[in-house]
Amino acid sequence: MAEKVLVYIDHHQGEVVGASWEALSAAQQVAGAFSGGVTALIVGDGVRALAEQAIAHGAVDAVVRESVDLKEFRAEPYSDVVSAVLKDTGAQVFVLPTTGRTRELAAMVAIDLETGVTTEAIALEVEGEAVVATRPIYAGKLLAREVCRQRRPQIITVRTRAFPRPAPDPSRTGKIDAAAASPWPSATTVLGYRASEAGVSLTDASVIVSGGRGVSNNGRLTPPPEITDEKQQEIWRAQQGFELIRQLAATLGAAVGASRAAVDAGYIPYAHQVGQTGKVVSPDLYIACGISGAIQHLAGMRTSKTIVAINRDPEAPIFKVARFGIVGDLYDILPALTQAFREKLGK
Amino acid sequence: MNIAVCVKQTPDTAATVTVENGKVTWGDAPLVLNPWDEFAVEQALRTKEAHGGKVTAVSLGPEGAREALKQALAMGCDEAILIHDPSLAEADTLVASAVLAAALRRLESIDLAYFGRQAVDTDSGVTAAQVARRLGWPSLTLVAAVVAVDPQGRTIDVERMLEEGRQQVRAPLPAVVSVVKEIGEPRYPSFMGIRKASKAEIPIWSAADLGLSAPAPAVSWPAVLAPPRVDTQCEMITGDTPAHIAWRLVDRLLEEKVL
Numbered sequence: 153m154a155e156k157v158l159v160y161i162d163h164h165q166g167e168v169v170g171a172s173w174e175a176l177s178a179a180q181q182v183a184g185a186f187s188g189g190v191t192a193l194i195v196g197d198g199v200r201a202l203a204e205q206a207i208a209h210g211a212v213d214a215v216v217r218e219s220v221d222l223k224e225f226r227a228e229p230y231s232d233v234v235s236a237v238l239k240d241t242g243a244q245v246f247v248l249p250t251t252g253r254t255r256e257l258a259a260m261v262a263i264d265l266e267t268g269v270t271t272e273a274i275a276l277e278v279e280g281e282a283v284v285a286t287r288p289i290y291a292g293k294l295l296a297r298e299v300c301r302q303r304r305p306q307i308i309t310v311r312t313r314a315f316p317r318p319a320p321d322p323s324r325t326g327k328i329d330a331a332a333a334s335p336w337p338s339a340t341t342v343l344g345y346r347a348s349e350a351g352v353s354l355t356d357a358s359v360i361v362s363g364g365r366g367v368s369n370n371g372r373l374t375p376p377p378e379i380t381d382e383k384q385q386e387i388w389r390a391q392q393g394f395e396l397i398r399q400l401a402a403t404l405g406a407a408v409g410a411s412r413a414a415v416d417a418g419y420i421p422y423a424h425q426v427g428q429t430g431k432v433v434s435p436d437l438y439i440a441c442g443i444s445g446a447i448q449h450l451a452g453m454r455t456s457k458t459i460v461a462i463n464r465d466p467e468a469p470i471f472k473v474a475r476f477g478i479v480g481d482l483y484d485i486l487p488a489l490t491q492a493f494r495e496k497l498g499k
Numbered sequence: 500m501n502i503a504v505c506v507k508q509t510p511d512t513a514a515t516v517t518v519e520n521g522k523v524t525w526g527d528a529p530l531v532l533n534p535w536d537e538f539a540v541e542q543a544l545r546t547k548e549a550h551g552g553k554v555t556a557v558s559l560g561p562e563g564a565r566e567a568l569k570q571a572l573a574m575g576c577d578e579a580i581l582i583h584d585p586s587l588a589e590a591d592t593l594v595a596s597a598v599l600a601a602a603l604r605r606l607e608s609i610d611l612a613y614f615g616r617q618a619v620d621t622d623s624g625v626t627a628a629q630v631a632r633r634l635g636w637p638s639l640t641l642v643a644a645v646v647a648v649d650p651q652g653r654t655i656d657v658e659r660m661l662e663e664g665r666q667q668v669r670a671p672l673p674a675v676v677s678v679v680k681e682i683g684e685p686r687y688p689s690f691m692g693i694r695k696a697s698k699a700e701i702p703i704w705s706a707a708d709l710g711l712s713a714p715a716p717a718v719s720w721p722a723v724l725a726p727p728r729v730d731t732q733c734e735m736i737t738g739d740t741p742a743h744i745a746w747r748l749v750d751r752l753l754e755e756k757v758l
Contacts, residue, residue: 164663227628227638252641252661259592259625263632268593268717271623284721289622293516294523297722340637343667346658353662359758404758422680423660428512428619429534429680437757448512455726458757460748461733476751477733478744488745496749497758 155244155281157183158215158305160234161194161206162254164225168202170356171249171312173209178276178308178315179247180210185278191215191241195233195333197223203328208320215241217333224342225253229335231260236333238265243305245283250309262307268300269307274314283308291428291451312355313434354407354424354431359439360456361401362409362426363482364449366442366463367393367419370483383418390419396486397441403493409433409453411443427452441482445470462486500552500650503606504543504576504613505599505630506536508560508567509620518723530563532570535615537685538678542645543613544575544686550650553577555606559587559598565701572696573688579699580606584706591716596629601709603634611648611655614677616641631675639674643681648672 159179162169179190189212194202196218203214217233234257238246246261248254250272262269273285274295283306284299300306354360368390375385394408401408409431410424426433428448438456443449445461445468453459454473461474462482471477478485510516514528532540543554556571556579558564568579582598590598603609617624631638639657643665646656650672659666660679688696706713736751738744752758 164661169662227640228632231632252659255624256628256638256640259628260632260638262593262625262717263596263629266593266717268591269623269625270718271625286724287622288726289723290510290516290523290620291512291622292726294518295724295726296720297724298718298720300718303717340639340668340670343656343669345663346665346667355662425680437752446513447515451512458752458755460752471733473731474733475731475755476748477735478748479735479737480741480744484741485744488741489748492742492745492749496753 155186155188156191156242157186157188157245157247158191158193158238158241158243159211160246160248160254160257161192161202162249162251163194163196163199163202166198168205169249169251170317171251173317174312174315175247175249175310176206176209176211177318178273178310179245182245182247182276182278182283189213193234193237195222195230200328200330203330205320207324207326208322210318210324211326213326214328216328216330218330219333219335221335221337222333226338226340226342227253227256227260228340229338230257231264232335233333235261235264238305244281246305246307248307248309250311254309258307258309265305267303267305267307270298270300271309272311273308274311276308276310282306288432291432291448292455293451311434354409354426354433357407357433358435359404359406359437360409360426360433360435361397361404361406361439361441362411362443362453363394363397363414363420363441364411364443365413365417366444366482367397367414368417369442369464370481372483387418390414390417393442393482394420396483396490400439400486400490400493403490403497411446411449413446440470440474441486443470444468445473500546500550500610500648501606501608502543502546502552502554502611502613503603503609504536504539504554504556504571506540506556506558506567506571506615507533507618508558508564509533509618512619518725521723523723530566532567533615533618535617535619537574537615538680538682539613539615540571540574540576541685542676542678542682543611546611546645546648550648555580557599557602557606558582559590559595568701569696569699570688572699573692574686575692579701580704581701582704582709586706586713589716589719591718592623592625592629593717594714596626596633597711597714598706598709599626600630600633601711602704603630605704605709610650610672612673612675614675616677616679627675627677634675637670637674639668639670640677642676642678645676645682
């Protein structure tokens with residue numbers, strides 16, 4: 153009999169988080185080795201339509217558990233429901249995307265079922281009945297092969313952009329097991345949401361343009377006379393530089409990143425920070441502007457497919473990880489680059 | 500208020516971490532208080548300053564982890580407890596969460612247990628939620644701001660940093676809270692704090708003290724590897740003018756099908 157493989161479909165306000173489809177393709181890899189298919193698990197309120205989407209994306213069937221008490225994601229009641237489904241279905245492997253919600257969910261379900269949990273896997277291999285996950289540790293300075301041999305299910309969250317995102321095929325069909333859930337009421341109350349700083353979605357971005365300390369390094373810029381404080385003048389200069397970064401990012405549909413040095417200097421909010429104590433990213437293209445390449449920054453972006461470095465210092469360590477390098481002033485290069493991309497991409 | 504902060508000792512983030520004979524090594528690089536946990540200590544101290552009470556720092560680790568606890572004491576924590584037991588050396592998050600939950604129970608009448616979002620070595624980021632689940636306390640992870648604590652009404656209001664924005668949540672006490680960097684800069688230890696920390700007695704609790712008999716980890720690491728070396732031959736793009744350089748780069752990116 154095929155080992156039961158389930159995938160969790162994460163969603164927010166009725167929309168599936170795209171990384172869920174990547175988790176589905178990761179789960180398919182595992183299920184394929186067990187000669188079976190993947191069952192999608194969807195928990196929420198009014199989420200049945202998401203089951204059809206999951207089947208279109210490749211799940212063979214779906215389990216839907218709904219309750220008005222599950223309208224807002226809270227880890228506790230969601231974990232109650234997910235743990236019960238995993239027990240009932242005898243799941244051997246449970247794969248999730250990695251988001252703020254699913255990390256908590258995976259953690260709690262592992263406690264309920266007294267099993268192991270692996271987060272942010274970038275590769276999965278089946279050895280006998282166990283799934284060996286490869287995951288970055290020390291912010292990607294090393295990779296650990298991690299396995300939960302004795303206990304079941306094996307719970308694994310996969311890193312965003314590590315597995316392919318399958319295209320939907322609406323002609324696919326599959327059985328949907330939909331039922332009402334009755335979780336314990338959550339002790340916590342969601343009071344509301346507030347839009348995040350600049351709506352940065354770095355981990356999901358396929359292109360990132362990042363700025364570092366060097367972004368403020370332009371003596372030709374004269375701050376307005378009302379800014380007399382030297383530190384504020386530096387921040388004002390940096391903001392002009394980040395404006396050039398934003399223009400290039402807008403042209404490329406890219407997210408804006410930053411080094412820790414730029415964040416600590418007050419140039420840009422922390423939500424943009426890439427690196428060991430920021431976000432770990434792996435885009436197709438990473439353009440580093442005025443970033444020297446401290447080890448903590450490299451740890452957060454070195455798995456990017458192609459890295460372009462723009463820096464005035466030809467000795468900057470960032471050039472050691474870059475595929476393309478430009479030694480020059482970002483204040484000259486960035487506007488020219490934005491212009492060139494606009495013309496080439498017809499924007 | 501009775502506040503706990505759970506911390507871990509990790510290598511410094513500036514360390515070059517490598518694998519030698521299958522073992523992780525960071526050479527002479529210093530071991531430090533996990534940088535994410537500094538934010539947890541900071542928030543624990545702020546909560547105490549606002550509402551009174553005491554802050555106890557708790558760490559599971561080798562004897563040397565005492566140094567990380569001293570850092571927490573130097574920042575202003577009142578007491579520290581090291582949980583050290585050879586049987587816990589291979590602890591995974593399942594074990595670590597059992598140990599920390601037992602320690603928080605043993606500390607009695609804890610109102611708030613703070614954590615950093617994750618440790619910079621193992622990068623799991625699940626322990627806080629697992630401790631909360633074991634204790635049956637609400638789990639408030641990825642907290643960017645503690646908006647209000649009401650010790651009489653026994654509630655806490657926080658803002659959580661989710662991918663979609665800041666989520667505002669209210670939970671009853673006791674609760675587990677893991678914090679992110681947005682909560683604000685951690686303070687530096689004061690001179691007096693450092694002196695106090697250097698003289699502090701840090702009791703050691705064993706697994707038996709916590710009523711645990713060598714809990715078995717579920718997850719093991721059959722291998723640790725260096726990441727594959729990427730071919731990092733850097734092609735320098737040069738030209739007479741910025742426009743010239745920009746066009747060359749765009750052409751090369753298109754040729755290599757990066758875009």
